[in-house]
Amino acid sequence: MNKGLLSFVLAVGGLAAFHIGLFPVFTPKEIGWVFNRYVYYLLFAFYLVFIHVGLRLKPPMALRALYVWGMGFYFYESILYPPVPWTLFITYMTMWSIGTFLYISQDPLTFREFRAPIVKVIVGDYKLARMVIFVALPFLVGFGTYKALYPHFEEPVELRTVHPAPPATTRVHGKNYTLEGLNNPFRTDEQDNYKDSFPFLDADKQEYMKSVTEGGTIFFQNCHFCHGDQLNGLGMFSHVFNPTPANFIDPGTIAMLRESFLFWRVSKGGPGLPNESTPWSSAMPPWEEHLKTEEIWKVILFEYWYTGWHPRTFDTESSAGKE
Amino acid sequence: MLGKKTGSKHAAIVLGLLVAFAIYLLPGMVGEVLAKEAFAEQVFAEEAFAKEVMADEAAKTGEGKPEVEWSQDVFYKDWEGNPLKGPVSGAPAPELVETDYNRYGFAPSRMILWIANQQHLYFGSFVLAVPIFCMIIEFIGIRTKETDPIMSKKYDKLAYDLMKVSLTAYSWTAILGGILLFTFITLFPGFFKYLAGIFRPVMHVYALMFLAESGVLYVYYYGWERMSQDKFMKWIHCSLSVLLNLIGTVLMYLANSWATFMQAPGGIDEQGRFLGNIWHVIHSTLWNPVGVHRILGNIVFGGGIVGAYAAYHYLTAKTEEERAHYDWVCYVAMFIAIFGLIPLPFAGYWLMKEVYAFRQQMGITLMGGIMAWLFIIQAVMIGLLFFAANSYLHNSMSRVKGSHRYMKYCKYMVLLLIVCFTMWMTPHTIVMTPAELKAMGGAQHPVVGHFGVMSAKNTAVNLMITCTVLCFILYQRANKKIMVPWATIGNCWIAAIFVGAAANIIYLGVYGYFLPANQRVGLSVPQVSTTLTTLFVGVGINISMFKDSESFGEITWGSQSKVGTYAIFMMAIAFTWLMGLMGYIRSAVRLFWHVTEVVRDNSPDAYTLTIGEAGKMLTFNTLFVWVQFVVVFWVASLTGKKAEVKAPAGVPVPAQQQE
Numbered sequence: 001m002n003k004g005l006l007s008f009v010l011a012v013g014g015l016a017a018f019h020i021g022l023f024p025v026f027t028p029k030e031i032g033w034v035f036n037r038y039v040y041y042l043l044f045a046f047y048l049v050f051i052h053v054g055l056r057l058k059p060p061m062a063l064r065a066l067y068v069w070g071m072g073f074y075f076y077e078s079i080l081y082p083p084v085p086w087t088l089f090i091t092y093m094t095m096w097s098i099g100t101f102l103y104i105s106q107d108p109l110t111f112r113e114f115r116a117p118i119v120k121v122i123v124g125d126y127k128l129a130r131m132v133i134f135v136a137l138p139f140l141v142g143f144g145t146y147k148a149l150y151p152h153f154e155e156p157v158e159l160r161t162v163h164p165a166p167p168a169t170t171r172v173h174g175k176n177y178t179l180e181g182l183n184n185p186f187r188t189d190e191q192d193n194y195k196d197s198f199p200f201l202d203a204d205k206q207e208y209m210k211s212v213t214e215g216g217t218i219f220f221q222n223c224h225f226c227h228g229d230q231l232n233g234l235g236m237f238s239h240v241f242n243p244t245p246a247n248f249i250d251p252g253t254i255a256m257l258r259e260s261f262l263f264w265r266v267s268k269g270g271p272g273l274p275n276e277s278t279p280w281s282s283a284m285p286p287w288e289e290h291l292k293t294e295e296i297w298k299v300i301l302f303e304y305w306y307t308g309w310h311p312r313t314f315d316t317e318s319s320a321g322k323e
Numbered sequence: 324m325l326g327k328k329t330g331s332k333h334a335a336i337v338l339g340l341l342v343a344f345a346i347y348l349l350p351g352m353v354g355e356v357l358a359k360e361a362f363a364e365q366v367f368a369e370e371a372f373a374k375e376v377m378a379d380e381a382a383k384t385g386e387g388k389p390e391v392e393w394s395q396d397v398f399y400k401d402w403e404g405n406p407l408k409g410p411v412s413g414a415p416a417p418e419l420v421e422t423d424y425n426r427y428g429f430a431p432s433r434m435i436l437w438i439a440n441q442q443h444l445y446f447g448s449f450v451l452a453v454p455i456f457c458m459i460i461e462f463i464g465i466r467t468k469e470t471d472p473i474m475s476k477k478y479d480k481l482a483y484d485l486m487k488v489s490l491t492a493y494s495w496t497a498i499l500g501g502i503l504l505f506t507f508i509t510l511f512p513g514f515f516k517y518l519a520g521i522f523r524p525v526m527h528v529y530a531l532m533f534l535a536e537s538g539v540l541y542v543y544y545y546g547w548e549r550m551s552q553d554k555f556m557k558w559i560h561c562s563l564s565v566l567l568n569l570i571g572t573v574l575m576y577l578a579n580s581w582a583t584f585m586q587a588p589g590g591i592d593e594q595g596r597f598l599g600n601i602w603h604v605i606h607s608t609l610w611n612p613v614g615v616h617r618i619l620g621n622i623v624f625g626g627g628i629v630g631a632y633a634a635y636h637y638l639t640a641k642t643e644e645e646r647a648h649y650d651w652v653c654y655v656a657m658f659i660a661i662f663g664l665i666p667l668p669f670a671g672y673w674l675m676k677e678v679y680a681f682r683q684q685m686g687i688t689l690m691g692g693i694m695a696w697l698f699i700i701q702a703v704m705i706g707l708l709f710f711a712a713n714s715y716l717h718n719s720m721s722r723v724k725g726s727h728r729y730m731k732y733c734k735y736m737v738l739l740l741i742v743c744f745t746m747w748m749t750p751h752t753i754v755m756t757p758a759e760l761k762a763m764g765g766a767q768h769p770v771v772g773h774f775g776v777m778s779a780k781n782t783a784v785n786l787m788i789t790c791t792v793l794c795f796i797l798y799q800r801a802n803k804k805i806m807v808p809w810a811t812i813g814n815c816w817i818a819a820i821f822v823g824a825a826a827n828i829i830y831l832g833v834y835g836y837f838l839p840a841n842q843r844v845g846l847s848v849p850q851v852s853t854t855l856t857t858l859f860v861g862v863g864i865n866i867s868m869f870k871d872s873e874s875f876g877e878i879t880w881g882s883q884s885k886v887g888t889y890a891i892f893m894m895a896i897a898f899t900w901l902m903g904l905m906g907y908i909r910s911a912v913r914l915f916w917h918v919t920e921v922v923r924d925n926s927p928d929a930y931t932l933t934i935g936e937a938g939k940m941l942t943f944n945t946l947f948v949w950v951q952f953v954v955v956f957w958v959a960s961l962t963g964k965k966a967e968v969k970a971p972a973g974v975p976v977p978a979q980q981q982e
Contacts, residue, residue: 080770080771081770082762082763082764082768082769083759083762083763084753084763084768084771085753085754085755085756085759085760085763086755086756086759087753087754087755088749088750088753088754088755088768088771091748092745095706095741095744095745095748096741098710098741099737099738099740099741102710102713102714102717102737102740102741103734103737105714105718105884105886106714106717106718106721106730106733106734106737107717107718107721107730107733107884108718108721108722108884108885108886109721111884111886154756154758155756155757155758156756157754157755157756160752161691161692161693161695161752162691162751162752162766163687163691163692164687164688164691164692164693165684165685165687165688165691165692165693166683166684166687167684168684168920179683179684180682180683180684232765233765233766234764234765239761242757242760243760243766244760244765244766246766247765247766247767250767250772251773251776251778251836252751252767252772252775252776255776255839256691256776258683260683261683261687276692276693309839310839310842311839312683312839313839
């Protein structure tokens with residue numbers, strides 16, 4: 001058997017066997033260190049390498065390129081979980097396609113080898129292939145057009161800015177606050193040296209933990225329904241909101257922001273957002289109407305204490321102009 | 324024999340570049356330190372003077388109003404953190420009204436000004452970059468004169484040819500500058516009046532410096548032949564290029580001060596009144612990072628344009644000699660461009676750090692707010708630059724005899740680049756439909772969501788740069804059989820440096836997730852240091868291993884693959900577009916301010932463009948400037964053809980091709 005054909009048969013057959021036979025085994029409900037989809041993917045990659053090295057198959061460059069491209073497609077389409085949004089999928093596949101092209105074109109020889117079957121198909125050396133491809137091509141284009149024109153009923157994609165720039169000043173409970181340089185009045189220890197203390201247990205020992213405890217109480221009375229009792233944005237009501245409530249555990253939310261930003265955001269809620277953040281698509285109420293100023297600050301203190309993040313601060317040496 | 328020759332040539336090129344670059348950046352770095360000391364003394368003197376004046380005023384209470392009014396600076400602070408005070412020396416910022424803006428019917432004023440500005444900046448960047456190249460290339464030519472006279476002559480001729488193109492581009496730049504000035508004055512007279520009121524002396528010095536630049540440029544270009552006659556005069560000629568670059572840099576820094584003042588003003592009070600210290604106005608917080616960023620950007624941009632010019636001639640060359648010559652020019656141009664590209668992201672980080680430090684609001688608008696999507700596009704373009712650079716290196720390496728030893732690693736380097744690039748451009752906020760959001764279980768993806776923050780991005784970009792450096796090292800040694808007795812140890816050291824660097828970069832990146840944001844930002848310093856260590860130490864060890872090396876065969880200039888040549892075009896166009904994009908972002912982040920928080924833009928154009936509209940403008944500017952470049956190169960080639968008749972027939976054979 002032609003080695004290229006053998007390689008193709010083994011690769012496709014192997015994929016079918018792996019996907020139907022092994023994939024369900026490696027994707028149990030309780031994900032383990034070994035039995036998970038990423039280990040499965042590595043096993044399949046290992047299988048591909050093994051059969052090619054073991055049987056000394058040297059498939060032509062075009063087939064190798066197809067394998068490389070296909071491995072990327074398989075990973076982003078079936079392995080990566082939960083599935084990534086379409087825009088990200090397209091982005092990743094574009095990257096992977098560029099990478100495949102770089103792999104092909106790293107050397108004029110490999111590029112020539114890659115082009116050879118394509119050129120042969122076009123000039124007619126592979127007559128059957130040319131016939132199949134040139135007959136199938138209009139149908140493929142037609143199918144693509146049909147898919148594109150077929151009406152869809154999905155909600156449109158929106159470019160929502162999650163962390164808009166805050167205003168320079170904000171007015172809460174009749175008082176103007178300049179956000180630049182505004183700090184949490186209850187943050188008595190800048191270094192958060194209370195790792196072994198716990199709110200509700202150590203509240204009497206330290207002034208700082210007392211504030212954290214009070215913030216926690218307010219949080220569980222008001223915020224946890226949406227933001228979750230683990231502050232991961234998965235509260236009991238979170239699933240009915242679009243967009244979903246913020247996940248404070250994520251390194252890209254409060255960990256990146258100053259406390260003054262949170263103060264403004266919590267006080268003004270969804271309606272107080274600028275247009276770029278589509279204020280109509282945030283369900284968070286303006287908490288200044290329900291909480292006192294110091295209560296807002298304490299909730300913020302609690303959120304940072306619970307998640308272990310430290311609010312964003314900036315070096316003062318350059319910003320202060322003392323150069 | 325051959326190995327020794329090529330080895331020393333490479334050593335001379337690389338060391339020459341490193342030294343020249345270090346010297347070039349030295350004034351900025353030293354200036355930073357000196358400026359701090361000088362500033363301390365200055366603040367002390369000003370405060371003392373202010374106290375004296377106030378004491379006098381207090382003593383004269385009841386004797387009429389004080390003659391000098393003192394006000395607080397919007398940016399500068401004294402050592403106790405209080406706003407610095409200065410004597411009011413200018414009019415307050417005007418409240419601009421409709422009559423302060425003029426319009427044409429066919430396009431918004433802001434668009435017209437944008438085009439005028441961008442075109443001038445593109446050309447300005449090119450004419451500032453070319454003298455840097457000429458300085459380096461001429462220096463290498465002088466240094467190699469005794470060891471390799473043919474190559475030396477070739478370097479000298481290349482520098483001269485580049486200068487010839489630059490001369491045409493120089494007058495073009497001046498014309499575009501004039502158009503920009505007239506556009507600004509006629510369409511934004513109210514704002515120009517305010518800016519001119521503050522920067523009046525700077526503008527005059529700028530004009531005079533332009534005169535000096537022109538003078539030195541003409542002497543440098545027209546004196547080329549005459550000053551090449553004897554060794555001493557040649558060194559004087561080369562020194563002129565240093566002077567030319569110094570004046571060019573000062574020019575650029577002066578012009579930068581207007582833009583950086585508009586973005587992050589200093590030296591004025593809240594009403595926009597000048598406080599008497601022109602240095603404060605010039606040296607606002609973004610002045611230094613923008614300057615360094617632009618120097619590096621100019622080098623890459625200039626390298627890209629010269630590379631594209633050479634690539635075009637390479638593809639259309641009719642003789643083997645021509646092909647060999649332009650292939651070699653492509654190599655030199657790409658070498659310089661990649662040399663500038665490697666530290667460019669670090670300068671960008673410094674600039675962004677200063678922007679964040681100036682105003683959190685401005686930083687968030689850029690990186691997380693309304694401009695964030697443009698930064699994603701920027702990430703794509705930077706990735707394309709690195710891909711193009713690596714593709715060029717791979718293809719160049721493949722035509723070198725002996726490269727088969729290293730070509731097998733290329734695919735792994737491509738894989739690393741792609742993985743890093745995937746991390747680099749994964750957005751923090753993903754565009755998705757509500758259904759997709761539900762399917763994902765939240766706004767952040769549990770796996771790739773981790774790539775959306777700076778820890779991942781810093782790690783990715785440092786690894787990409789390290790990979791490019793490794794590729795360059797392999798390219799350098801592709802045709803050499805290392806003969807030094809310590810070859811094994813040297814190889815082990817290079818391997819250890821790269822493996823250690825990768826481990827350190829990844830460790831620091833992961834460690835960043837466990838640190839507060841303010842400390843995490845600091846991790847970029849050791850990451851960058853690690854990357855630069857691989858660059859300097861790795862390349863240094865590599866070059867020193869070329870001593871007594873044997874050659875597998877010469878580099879056959881003129882045999883570059885088409886893919887490698889197209890990569891140069893891609894790099895040049897991508898960089899032009901990227902430069903326009905970043906310029907737009909930097910300028911548009913002021914939103915509805917002419918001068919941030921001081922002079923409000925009350926024109927009907929004070930809105931932020933949609934991403935699509937901005938993209939169209941950037942594409943137009945890119946196409947427009949490339950049309951002009953083609954014209955400029957054509958004009959320059961008119962004189963070139965005449966010169967070619969006089970030149971001896973045949974292009975000198977590169978050193979690599981000589982036995």
